[in-house]
Amino acid sequence: MSTDPRPIGVFDSGIGGLTVLKHLARRLPHERFVYxxxxxxxxxxxxxxxxxxxxxQQCAEFLLKHDVKMIVVACNTVSAVAMDHLRAFVPVPVVSVIEPAAAEAAAATRNQHIGVIGTRATIGSDAYAKAIQRSAASAFVHSRACxxxxxxxxxxxxxxxxxxxxxxxxxxxxxxxxxxxLVLGCTHYPLLAPVLHDLLPGVHLIDCGACTAAEAARVLESTDEVAAEIPRMDLYVTDVTPSFTTLARQFLGMPVDDPVVVSLEALTLNSVRQGGRP
Amino acid sequence: MSTDPRPIGVFDSGIGGLTVLKHLARRLPHERFVYxxxxxxxxxxxxxxxxxxxxxQQCAEFLLKHDVKMIVVACNTVSAVAMDHLRAFVPVPVVSVIEPAAAEAAAATRNQHIGVIGTRATIGSDAYAKAIQRSAASAFVHSRACxxxxxxxxxxxxxxxxxxxxxxxxxxxxxxxxxxxLVLGCTHYPLLAPVLHDLLPGVHLIDCGACTAAEAARVLESTDEVAAEIPRMDLYVTDVTPSFTTLARQFLGMPVDDPVVVSLEALTLNSVRQGGRP
Known part of the structure; x- marks a missing residue:
């Protein structure tokens, strides 16, 4: 069985995606990650x-420069509106947070009534409802922006x-x-799970991070690209604020090293708007 | 008495500054504004x-290209951390939202106990407390991020x-x-004034927008630069979202025209980080 030592790239608009990285690191314990x-x-x-x-696109280009073997889009907004755009130019597999959670919800429901909560952009895109109905055409999807x-x-x-x-x-x-x-369609929401459990007793809560990690593992295993490395996480951010370390530790569930700051100038260099000049 | 037909430039990180523009337009009814x-x-x-x-800096440079005679910084975060930087290169008067509200609070208090509420960045900067104590050295300032x-x-x-x-x-x-x-140290907070009034009966609430408009008028009147034009507001934004019109109308207190979208590329062109290459 062959292995692939290249890292897995993960990106998010902010630090919420660290709740996805947490599940990835647990599910794939011998991988290197660039976040x-x-x-x-x-x-x-x-x-x-x-x-x-x-x-x-700019985030994906940054990760591709790090020679990643896969990109995990740990951001619901990007997963809702940019997957086709990303998959059109990214030469490695791109895993979203929406499709795996939608498939899990379709498999889990017994009464065919599935709730989805997320940001206004995610809910407005209707991306979860469409993805759930691809797996379970008869399901009723009840969405609510929070x-x-x-x-x-x-x-x-x-x-x-x-x-x-x-x-x-x-x-x-x-x-x-x-x-x-209920699909927790935002990477921040797992931290509210105790309150949500109390208010919705007996309802099955679906954490998009856990589903996404399972899907990433499935893709890598299917192509024999799992690594056998000493695990490692390199964290990059485009800006750093005083609350970063506290929040990051809470989201990731473990202590974090100081992140490396990438300037926006570096991130946006040579990148053009879709349909713009090359 | 001379007049100056050039517009007044106003900028904010978003649309909260429209609550400041509302007061400016009331206090200076014959001016043109570029927001x-x-x-x-x-x-x-x-x-x-x-x-x-x-x-x-990039926002101020954009407004200067519109030949403004004054810049009103309708953003508490910028007013807290960037006034010295702006005043060092902007060749027209720059009015902040913090100094006028701080002076008003110092003049209004009777028991020398002044509260300040704002975002975490504004409160963390201690800018209101410092500005209040410049006017009223014996005042006690009690700050709370909200x-x-x-x-x-x-x-x-x-x-x-x-x-x-x-x-x-x-x-x-x-x-x-x-x-x-109590100083409402954020341009969004005047919309919560009814609830704040109920919870703090008898406490004098200070709206930074009203104070800033009074200060802008004072500066223009002192230099005979008030205009006698047909009033006009040109709104520019760097991105537009579905909720813009609803929120903007609520913040400005009147219907708004569709804004003109300025690309970030245009805004950031030729601009360099402080201390960077010229």
Whole structure:
């Protein structure tokens, strides 16, 4: 059985993707990872689709320069609007966070009522609903944008009275639809899982990070490209702020080294808008 | 008395600065305004100081190309960390949102206990406390970062149970200090004024937009540069999203024309980091 020592590239608009990297590192313990968080331009969720595609392209180009064997798009917004664009020019497999979680939800539901929560951009794209219905045509998908969940997590308010009041407000319509499965369609949301579990007893919560890691492992195993290296994580960000280390540690579930800062000038050099001049 | 027909330039990291533009347009009804919202890179509040200074410089350079006679920095983060940098190269008066509100708070307090609320970046900079103490050396300044207020306003949750729960949590330490004056140190916060009034009865709320408009008028009147034009507002943004028109109308207090989109490439062309190559 052959192995492939090249690293796996992972990128996100910010640090939320570290919850995906956590699952990747657990599921693929002998791999090297290169993670890029575009923290100078986070959040992508309120940018236009064209801008998101340009930023995603720049992140992918950065990872390709690191000779990655696969790119994991650990960002729901990019997964929702830029996968076709990325796959058209990236010469290695590109794994999204949406397709694996959608397939898992379709397999898990018993009553065919699946809830999806995410940022306004992810929900507005309808990408989860479409992907779920490709696996389970008869499923009813009930979607709800929860824009306050990311700032709540970043504030560290994982289980306060306000967190519960906001979650109750957001989840009420999903409870009324009697969903039995809920896709956490944002990389920040797993940190709210305890509150969500309390408010939705018996509902199966699907963490897009865990599903994505399983899909990445499946792709690598199918092509004999799993590595047998000493594990390693190289973290790059486009901007660094005082809260980085605290949040990163919480998201990744382990201590992190200081990240390397990549300038936006370096990231955007030689990159052009889709349809622009070469 | 001479007049100056050149427009007043106003910029913000996003659309929050429209609450400042609203007061400017009321206070100076015969002026033309050019507003730039850097919506492709909002929020500035979680960028490093160096990055904020670079972005602010690029916004100011854009406005100078429109031959403005004054620049109003309608962004608390920029006002907190980049005023010296801007004033060093901008050849027209530059008005911040912090200094006028700080002076107003110092004049308004009776018991010398002043509260300041803002984003984490603004509060972390201590810029309001320093500015207040320049006017009132004996004042006690009690500051509190309220990072969830901006997403609450942008979600349109101006007065929900969750909004009140969050506001109560944030304001509790300020209530305990018996403040009699509270500076709303973020351009989004005036939209939460009704809830803040309820929770802090009798406390004088200071809107940085109103103070800034008064200061801009004072500067123009002192140099006979007030205009006598047909009023006009030209809105530029670096990215446009579906919620723009709704939020902009709410912030500005009147209907808005569609904004002109300026590409980031155009904004950043020829601009270099502080200390970089000329």
């Amino acid at each position: 890029l968080g575009d923290t100078a331009r986070v959040p992508y969720g309120n940018r236009s689709d064209e801008t998101v595609r340009l930023y995603a 824009p306050l969940f990311v700032p709540l997590v970043e504030e560290g308010w994982l289980d306060t009275a306000a967190t519960r009041a906001i979650a109750e407000e957001y989840l009420r319509p999903l409870q009324a639809q009697e969903i039995d499965t | 730039l919202g850097d919506t492709a890179r909002v929020p500035y509040g979680n960028r490093s100081d160096e990055t904020v200074r670079l972005y602010a 990072p969830l207020f901006v997403p609450l306003v942008e979600e349109g949750w101006l007065d929900t149970a969750a909004t009140r729960a969050i506001a109560e949590e944030y304001l509790r330490p300020l209530q305990a200090q018996e403040i009699d004056t």
